[in-house]
Amino acid sequence: MVYLDNAATSYPKPPAVLDAMRAAIERIGASPGRGGHRQAIEAGRAVFRCRAAVADLIGASEPERVAFTKNATEAINTALCGVLRPGDRVVTTDIEHNAMWRPLCRLARTGVEVDVVPAEPDGTVDPERMLRAIGEGTRLVALTHASNVLGALVDVRPIAAAAHAAGALVLLDAAQTLGERPLDVEGLEIDLLAAPGHKGLLGPQGTGFLYVGPRVDAIEPLTFGGTGSRSEEEQQPDVLPDRLESGTLNLPGIAGLSAALSYLAEHGDAVRASVRQRTAELVTGLSEIAGVRLLGPREGAVRAGLVAFTLGQTDSEEVAAALDQRGVACRGGLHCAPQAHRKAGTLDRGAVRLSPGPFTSAEDVETAIRAVDALAREVLP
Ligand SMILES: Cc1ncc(COP(=O)(O)O)c(C=O)c1O
Numbered sequence: 001m002v003y004l005d006n007a008a009t010s011y012p013k014p015p016a017v018l019d020a021m022r023a024a025i026e027r028i029g030a031s032p033g034r035g036g037h038r039q040a041i042e043a044g045r046a047v048f049r050c051r052a053a054v055a056d057l058i059g060a061s062e063p064e065r066v067a068f069t070k071n072a073t074e075a076i077n078t079a080l081c082g083v084l085r086p087g088d089r090v091v092t093t094d095i096e097h098n099a100m101w102r103p104l105c106r107l108a109r110t111g112v113e114v115d116v117v118p119a120e121p122d123g124t125v126d127p128e129r130m131l132r133a134i135g136e137g138t139r140l141v142a143l144t145h146a147s148n149v150l151g152a153l154v155d156v157r158p159i160a161a162a163a164h165a166a167g168a169l170v171l172l173d174a175a176q177t178l179g180e181r182p183l184d185v186e187g188l189e190i191d192l193l194a195a196p197g198h199k200g201l202l203g204p205q206g207t208g209f210l211y212v213g214p215r216v217d218a219i220e221p222l223t224f225g226g227t228g229s230r231s232e233e234e235q236q237p238d239v240l241p242d243r244l245e246s247g248t249l250n251l252p253g254i255a256g257l258s259a260a261l262s263y264l265a266e267h268g269d270a271v272r273a274s275v276r277q278r279t280a281e282l283v284t285g286l287s288e289i290a291g292v293r294l295l296g297p298r299e300g301a302v303r304a305g306l307v308a309f310t311l312g313q314t315d316s317e318e319v320a321a322a323l324d325q326r327g328v329a330c331r332g333g334l335h336c337a338p339q340a341h342r343k344a345g346t347l348d349r350g351a352v353r354l355s356p357g358p359f360t361s362a363e364d365v366e367t368a369i370r371a372v373d374a375l376a377r378e379v380l381p
Helices: 015-028 038-058 072-083 098-109 127-134 156-165 251-287 316-325 338-344 362-379
Strands: 066-069 089-093 113-117 140-144 169-173 192-196 208-212 292-294 307-311 352-354
Touching: 015 038, 015 251, 038 066, 038 208, 038 251, 066 072, 072 098, 072 140, 072 169, 072 192, 072 208, 089 098, 089 127, 098 113, 098 140, 113 127, 127 140, 127 156, 140 156, 156 169, 251 292, 251 307, 251 362, 307 316, 307 362, 316 352, 316 362
Parallel strands: 089 113, 089 140, 140 169, 169 192
Antiparallel strands: 066 208, 192 208, 292 307, 307 352
């Protein structure tokens, strides 16, 4: 089986991830931040090591500003619900994943004003358009770094600069870019960065994080409860990351993520080069197949490691199922981002998405392209 669904979750994981998860269960076992015995202290250290590694990766000088979540969705919800209040204005785009779009729609019903800036048809976001929308009185600019359907990379720097000039905060959804693209939260002035641990970072499912920058003066948690700290107080502690980390942490997941981050620290350049190369091969190969329409930026343009396409008028889930029969694991349908499909004109039949990972070989890509080509000959007139 050729696995080309890394945009959903990366597979396989580096073997060290499995070893670290097993060791966390077998040899540490205890609850981090709860109890003073040696195993609990070791668990706390393992969590801190991972926090420091995440901070290092994203250019954050204070690791305690990284709060662990169970995925990117939880991180995005925490950021949006944590900083937006009725009467606030938020500027976003019309290509957001439902992880961003659904909480925004819910917040709109509570009196938050949601201003949606249209992205370009290929998924790029025109900074000028964003600048015009931001204006005075915007509390938050919330957008994806790359659409999970269109793949175009968004140029964050000018948007963040305009947001800050207007006194707004910036939330970036890096679900499709972190690990594949360098991101420096302090250099780019990103106030809130939400990311999964289980996609480009190569960690296990059940991991993710939210970075909360120093400009965010107050953030309300999504959940309240035990933090292992200040237990005598009725209120949730103000201090990060405790404020956002209620309940027992996912120690095996976090230990696995740590190992994945060590892997990336060692092999990151090769990983990024390989994913870029495989993505380019997919774009070239697919664009040569009659009946295939590629979504997103043109060949050679900057795109995240995913390529979505349609095959004539065929339903994308049927195409994905037929590719599965031919040994290619990929995703069809609406990819939790109906707005991006509306933009691409594929809301009716969705799109098929091929997304390589660091362990995808050139032969895997060839296999996938041959399978799409064979299917195109079969189903198209
Ligand atoms: C752009 C984008 N944002 C958010 C998410 C949600 O990520 P998670 O599944 O980790 O919650 C995804 C997942 O596909 C995504 O592609």
